[in-house]
Amino acid sequence: MGSALRRSQAWFGRQDRDGFIYRSWLKNRGIPDDQFDGRPVIGICNTFSELTPCNAHFRTLAEQVKIGVWESGGFPLEFPVMSLGETLLRPTAMLFRNLVSMDVEESIRGNPIDAVVLLMGCDKTTPALLMGAASCDLPTIGVSGGPMLSGKFRGADIGSGTGVWQMSEAVRAGTLPIAEFREAESCMHRSAGHCMTMGTASTMASMVEALGVGLPGNAAYPAVDARRNLLARLAGRRIVQMVEEDLKLSRILTRGAFENAIRVNAAIGGSTNAVIHLLALAGRVGVPLALADWDALGHDLPCLVDLQPSGRFLMEDFCYAGGLPAVIRELGSVLDRETLTVNGQTLWENNREAPNYNPAVIHPFSSPFKPRAGIAVLSGNLCPRGAVIKPSAATPALLKHRGRAVVFENSDEMHAKVNDEGLDVDETCVLVLKNCGPKGYPGMAEVGNMPLPAKLLRRGITDMVRISDGRMSGTAYGTVVLHVAPEAAAGGPLALVANGDMIELDVESRRLHLDVGEAELARRGRTWQAPGPPQERGYTRLYFDHVLQADTGADLDFLVGASGAAVPKDNH
Ligand code: FES
Numbered sequence: 001m002g003s004a005l006r007r008s009q010a011w012f013g014r015q016d017r018d019g020f021i022y023r024s025w026l027k028n029r030g031i032p033d034d035q036f037d038g039r040p041v042i043g044i045c046n047t048f049s050e051l052t053p054c055n056a057h058f059r060t061l062a063e064q065v066k067i068g069v070w071e072s073g074g075f076p077l078e079f080p081v082m083s084l085g086e087t088l089l090r091p092t093a094m095l096f097r098n099l100v101s102m103d104v105e106e107s108i109r110g111n112p113i114d115a116v117v118l119l120m121g122c123d124k125t126t127p128a129l130l131m132g133a134a135s136c137d138l139p140t141i142g143v144s145g146g147p148m149l150s151g152k153f154r155g156a157d158i159g160s161g162t163g164v165w166q167m168s169e170a171v172r173a174g175t176l177p178i179a180e181f182r183e184a185e186s187c188m189h190r191s192a193g194h195c196m197t198m199g200t201a202s203t204m205a206s207m208v209e210a211l212g213v214g215l216p217g218n219a220a221y222p223a224v225d226a227r228r229n230l231l232a233r234l235a236g237r238r239i240v241q242m243v244e245e246d247l248k249l250s251r252i253l254t255r256g257a258f259e260n261a262i263r264v265n266a267a268i269g270g271s272t273n274a275v276i277h278l279l280a281l282a283g284r285v286g287v288p289l290a291l292a293d294w295d296a297l298g299h300d301l302p303c304l305v306d307l308q309p310s311g312r313f314l315m316e317d318f319c320y321a322g323g324l325p326a327v328i329r330e331l332g333s334v335l336d337r338e339t340l341t342v343n344g345q346t347l348w349e350n351n352r353e354a355p356n357y358n359p360a361v362i363h364p365f366s367s368p369f370k371p372r373a374g375i376a377v378l379s380g381n382l383c384p385r386g387a388v389i390k391p392s393a394a395t396p397a398l399l400k401h402r403g404r405a406v407v408f409e410n411s412d413e414m415h416a417k418v419n420d421e422g423l424d425v426d427e428t429c430v431l432v433l434k435n436c437g438p439k440g441y442p443g444m445a446e447v448g449n450m451p452l453p454a455k456l457l458r459r460g461i462t463d464m465v466r467i468s469d470g471r472m473s474g475t476a477y478g479t480v481v482l483h484v485a486p487e488a489a490a491g492g493p494l495a496l497v498a499n500g501d502m503i504e505l506d507v508e509s510r511r512l513h514l515d516v517g518e519a520e521l522a523r524r525g526r527t528w529q530a531p532g533p534p535q536e537r538g539y540t541r542l543y544f545d546h547v548l549q550a551d552t553g554a555d556l557d558f559l560v561g562a563s564g565a566a567v568p569k570d571n572h
Contacts, residue, residue, distance in 0.1 A: 006243070008041035010567040011112035018572050022112065035075040040243035042069045042236070043113035044078040045104060047125040052085035054122035054194035054201060055145055057223055064229045065117050065143065068236020076236065079107055084124040093124045094471065095443025098556045099539055100124070104132025109565050114138065115243045117235055121145030121194040126204035127277035130213065133249060134284040136565040139242035140249040141235045141342045142213040144205035146223035147315035148193035153184045159308040160195035161475025163188055165449070173457040193223030196315040198307040200474030203270035204277065209324045210264035211257045212341030213249070216350045220323030222316055238343060245344070253285045256336035259297055260347060263334055266298035266374035267327050269310040269392050271474025272482055275375060280553030283560045291377055291386045291551045295510070298374030303392050304330055305362055306369045309477040310392045313361050321361035325354030330365045378481065380512040382493050382503065385485035385551040391507055395463040398479040399507040403430040403465060407499050410435040411447050419454040427461045430503045434494055436470030437487025438547040438554045442534050449476040465505055469494055481505065481512060483550040489531050490549060496524040
C-alpha cells in the first residue's frame, strides 16, 4: 500500500494547522520528524494492569513489539485499553468483555493507526481485543502473554484453577489443613503469565494461533521464556510488512479458520468458554458460525493433549513437548490446510514439519489421550436454543443420567444452602442453578461448576450432574451442563424447573429433557415474572438491555458486525 493511502497520513501527512497539531504534540517525547514521513504507524493495544496479574508483565512485551516495529521501519504507538482480570473483577470479567471490545474498536478507528498488535493474556482480554479489532479490520497480529511456569507444591505439580478447585474441596471434606491450603498460594503462581492449565486463557491463546492471528508458538511459550519476548519482537517486525501487503484481519478470519479453531479446541481439550468467544468473534466479521458447528466439527475428534483440567500435565510441559504446532501437525488432513496466517503462510505450511518431543504429553492422532473430546451441544425442552457440556471433563458414568432436581434460584441461594446439612439431596440428584446467564447474573459468571454439597463430599462423592445458564472456568471439570439458552432471566424453561422435577441428561443422543408436562410448564410460566435490570443506569443497564444469548456469543446486539476503519472527520 502506498504511504499516501495510509490512514495515518490523514493525520501526519498534512502541511496545515491540523498537521502541526497532530505531529507537534507527539514530538513532546522527542520523536523525530522522520517518523511522520508515511511509514506504517503501528498501534500496540496493551491490556497491562496490576489488577490483571496475568497481564502485569506486558510493559516488557510492548517494548519488544516496539523494537520489532522500529527494526522493520515502522512507527509504534502504544495505547492502553481497559483490562479484565479474571481473579479480581466483580461481578465477573465477562460482563465487561463487550465494553472492552468497544474501547478497542473506537481507540483504533479514532487514531492514526495503520495496523495493530494486540497484547492479551488473561481470559477475557483475548476475545475482547479480537472482537474490537475485527470490527475495524486493519492488519492485526495477536500476541498472547504466555502461561506461568508450572505450579510446584510439596514435590508435585499444581495447576492454576484446577488445583484450587481440588484443594478447596479437600478443605471442605476435612482432608486438607487450612495451613497447607494457604501455603499452596505462593507455590501455585510463581512467575509472570496467565493460568498454566489448559484453561480459558491457554485455550484462547491456542485459538489465536489456530485461527492464524498469532505467529507459530503463540500458545505455549511460558511468559518468562525468552522466546515469548522473541515472539513479540517478531510480531513487531511482521506487522509492518502486513501493512505493505494490506493483509487485513478479515482475510485471516475466514470460515475455514474458525473450523480449524473448533477442531484444534477439541484436540487440546479446550475450554467451553471458547464456544462463546468464537461465536461472538465470527459475528463481528460476518462469518456464519452456529453453536451446532461446535458439535458437528469437533465431537468425533480425539483429545490429543494430556493437560489439566482434563489430564495431568501443564502448559510448560506442553511447550517443551512441541506446543500447538505439534498438535496441528498431528491433526493433519482433519484441518483446512489452506487457511492463511499472519506470517503470510498457510497454517499447514507453518506446522507441517513440527516435531513432537513428548508423546506422553501430546499423543499421536493414532493413539489419542481420549478418543472423543469435542464439546457436545445439547438440545431438548430444557434448552430450546442449546446448551453445552465438555464430555472429556465429565464423569463417563454420569453422561447418561436421570435424576431429581435440586434447584437454586440464584448463586446467593446456592452458596447459602449447599452446605446445609438439612438439604434434601443425594448423589443421584441433579443440581440446577438459575439466573447466572448474561442478563441474570449479570455477565454470565463462571459458577456453573457449583460446589457439591458438603455432606456428599464427606462421603467421597466427587461429581454430580449440574445444570446452569452460567459458564464454567476453563480450569474446572465435572459433569456440568452450561450455557443453557435461553437463560432463566430471559424466560427460558430453566426458569420453570422446580425441586423434585425429574431431569434426563443423555449426552450420546445430545438430549437434555425436563420431564414435566407441557400443561404444568404453561401453568408455571403464567406466574413467572421477568427480573428487572440489576442497575437502573450505566454500562450494566446498557448490557442488560442489549446482551444476546449464549448460543450466539453473548455480544451486544448493536455490536454485531463491523464498521471498518475509515478515517473519521476532523477533530478541530
Ligand atoms: Fe488470568 Fe486465569 S486468572 S488466565
